[in-house]
Amino acid sequence: MSRRARLLLFAGGSALFAYLISRIGLAALIADAAETGWMFLPILLLYGFVYACNAAAWRLILAGEPRRPSFWRLYAVTASGFALNFVTPMVNVGGEPFKIAAVAPWVSTRRAAGSVLIHNVLRGLSFLLSWLTALLLGFVMLPHDAALLIALSVATLTVGALTAVLFSGHRRGALEKLLDALHHVPLCGRLARAFEPRRELLAQMDAQMAEFYQRHPGRFARALALEYLSRCIYMAEYYLVALSIGLPIGYLGAYLIGGLVSLIQNVLFVVPFEVGTKEASLYLLFQLLGLDPRLGVYTAIVTRIRDLVWIGVGLLLVWSAGRRTAVESVP
Template identity: 65%
Template sequence: MVRRPVRGVHCLPRPGRSDPGRRTVSRRHPPRRVRGRACLRGRQHRLQGRHPGPRVSRKLQALLFVCGSAIFAYLVARIGVGRLLADAAHTGWIFVPILVLYGVVYACNTAAWRLIMADEPVRPPFWRAYAITVAGFSLNFVTPMVNVGGEPFKIAAAARWLGVRRAAGSVVIYQVLHTLGMLLSFLTAIVLGLLLLPPHPALRAGLVVAFVVLALLCWLLLTGHRRGVLEGALDLIHRLPLVHRLARRLESQRATLVQMDAQMTEFYHKRPRRFFQALLLEYLSRSIFMLEYVLIGLGVGLRITYLQAYAIGGLTSLIQNTMFFVPFEVGTKEGSLYLFFKLLGLDPALGVYTAIVSRLRDLAWIGVGIGLVWLAGRQPAREGATAP
């Protein structure tokens, strides 16, 4: 009702001019500029790429909830309800602080993501962002082999505040920082492994090679954050054989990728303090997570130092990420913990028990996360979605 009369003004001839075909502007109205157009309701959000996108559809939420619940039930059935209850009973009261500890880890992850979104006119409140984070990590875990189910969900859930493009940019930036924090924790674990594990030449050589490779990956990620990496990745896909069809499909999104690259480099160059604060929170979350092994040891009367726990947890996680193609990390966690407990002179059977308790904690938080899929996808309050 507003735009049609406004557009009609531009067709009126200005007094003193005889060219009726020339589009002119009345003296009573400002020229057509962004500032004038921003007065139209909703236009400012679209101009800045922050127009709220559609909320997570109920069909998608239902599909994610059903698939996640089915996989969750499969994991419970595979391990056995009786065994899970017996392990929980054996762990006793110590299982409660283990669960709370992982909640603190998710709080650090959420705080890091919200730091990335700090410059946005509106962003998800902390507890809504917390629900989205937990749901996203849970969907990643129940996605077999590739662990990519959580990021699209986070983008769709956060788009109600940021718009689709800005939400996608924030998730990409967070994922890069999350990976960088994980790599730094791996480097820390390798250094501790060189100090604490037996000095076998083959073991030391493997740790040194892993350190060099991980340090190179850290450098590449930092370079990507400084210069942008998404458009370059698209150019690389065009050069690779067998993926030309994918490259052609992504080519239509080049402008969006360029904008996301700009969002990424802007965060690094214009907000370096916030960048390193978010990275520190991600590294802190990994460091807090290592306390789980100390708590599990206390539950069975075994004293595990924090440095030992960090070496065990970091190196085990490194092996699990290297073997990412194994569905649900079946066997990789148990085998890795058995090996590192034995190398540190601890009872290797307790390594297997630690893996079981860790999986029990995983299942508990997956159940919470799948339930939060509904809460995280709910439409926010109207004023929060449209605030300037």
């Protein structure tokens, strides 16, 4: 995507964000923030448990290696990787090379890359499963409008199909097949030729992915469960925000909101920093649930504050996460 297109998307999202703020009123948002008060602290701390689940899942993936980093080292690498991903909007790949390099001293670079890939596939599966959960909740909790039910049905079938494809790819390995397919996709021939010298590496990573699923199904299931748990903990953030400002929604309502917002944001991933998309999504969802929509925008702002705090923490951890101490080789 060209720089001009990125700037246009960013400007459009910023304009939408500014419009929503002006419609609601800055004074009203400040009043809601004052009402939240000390609840900002548990909202911020909650995301630390999300990273703990991510790090524990990654460590399970590395359990078969002769040596592997400690849990806390992987925790620091995970937090730093997500921070670097966030500051490289749209592509979200800045943290992946960092994570590979940070783990490579314990395992080979190829095995480190394979573990990061497997972890990302598991995270992708957990996202899809959380979206399916939210969509099923939507059938129960959202208004039974014909157009809305059709949209929910289409989204459920699409997400279900993607889940099956990703699960199959993890079980059998799909990188080499993807490279073969790229040769036949219009305008992708140049990209396929660029990756062709790395075909052997892709085949080895395919084998590593298939081995993890076929030889260690128990570890696969536990790692996936940890990733799904991380999504469940993340949804509790919306419950805490609602609780702090007296909104009458339970955890399932918070899960519905968080899951659908996450789905919409990933569909609109081309918007840098998701500017405007989260606010607009929450505004609409709060309205559909019969809640004050301006509080949806406030909720988005609270989650952005949490993002900024953890980005800062992750960037501070980059130095320590990327440095290995000799005594830390953990079997």
